[in-house]
């Protein structure tokens with residue numbers, strides 16, 4: 001079968017779909033470290049994992065509306081200045097299972113761990129584009145190019161139109177401060193096959209779907225990418241739109257993700273002995289917005305208390321500070337004293353003062369993306 005040569009994976013992963021392989025870490029594993037080990041990192045695929053081990057003949061074609069089309073080998077990319085960017089990659093489908101409980105949605109079910117935080121090593125896309133004659137901060141080229149399309153080698157099922165593709169606006173791609181990478185390393189090691197070996201794009205602050213793995217082509221194009229995952233998926237619709245009245249063209253492809261947080265030290269329902277309970281998890285927002293507050297409530301959202309946030313253990317997290325990783329999640333931790341049955345709620349506020357919505361119903365959408373409602377877990381006390 002097409003899936004006869006899949007890589008081996010860590011046995012502790014929670015597998016949500018086997019072929020294509022889609023898996024997430026357990027909650028406790030996910031927040032055990034600020035940097036997610038590669039083995040435990042979200043694996044999100046739409047087809048079999050390609051094998052690209054003939055590096056001598058591998059190259060990325062750069063073309064479209066450019067004067068100097070090029071073929072860049074892995075060495076060409078490695079000769080550009082190398083950057084290490086710590087960025088969280090979150091799938092737009094994170095927490096879909098919970099959304100589906102409110103009203104059924106279509107798509108692979110995910111618990112709260114469809115994300116991971118890694119240090120990606122590679123060249124900046126802005127430098128790659130400069131190499132072929134597109135200067136920094138270009139929103140439109142003389143030949144009318146406005147978007148940068150990434151095409152992969154992996155073959156998605158036929159109805160989803162062949163190789164996986166996505167695009168981002170040219171202004172985003174040519175902004176060196178946006179830290180968009182053509183990456184060849186993950187956590188200081190050569191990128192693993194599951195995560196896009198030999199080259200993948202990493203678009204920090206944007207839903208994972210735009211970070212194309214197993215890069216084959218980069219094209220400057222006039223209109224945004226017309227691929228399935230840009231035009232017929234990963235768009236955010238209001239709750240009134242369902243499969244019988246959807247008009248895909250009425251919405252733009254989703255880019256930034258909204259503010260998000262989840263508790264990972266506890267499952268949805270937990271039997272506990274009364275006493276101190278650790279409430280720990282992650283919070284993040286899109287577009288490079290930091291996390292201003294993480295708040296916990298044990299009275300249904302009437303009152304809230306702040307949780308300690310950190311990235312590096314022992315270093316206070318200050319959103320916007322040059323020492324914090326602007327594209328990365330923050331972890332939080334607090335200890336509460338539990339006397340009887342309790343519901344614990346977490347919500348985060350980002351540096352744009354955006355807050356997670358209280359109820360899933362207000363953000364329900366037919367594809368079950370961007371579930372960012374308050375995250376709740378229940379403690380049932382055993383006496």
Ligand code: MTE
Nearest residue numbers: 042043044045046091152164208209211213
């Ligand atoms: N790139 C290719 N070529 N094929 C894919 O199926 N999935 C996308 C993105 N890039 C995908 C892809 C989606 S939806 C997500 S969330 C991320 O890759 C997941 O990256 P990861 O598996 O490295 O965590």
Ligand code: MO
Nearest residue numbers: 091092208209
């Ligand atoms: Mo995704």
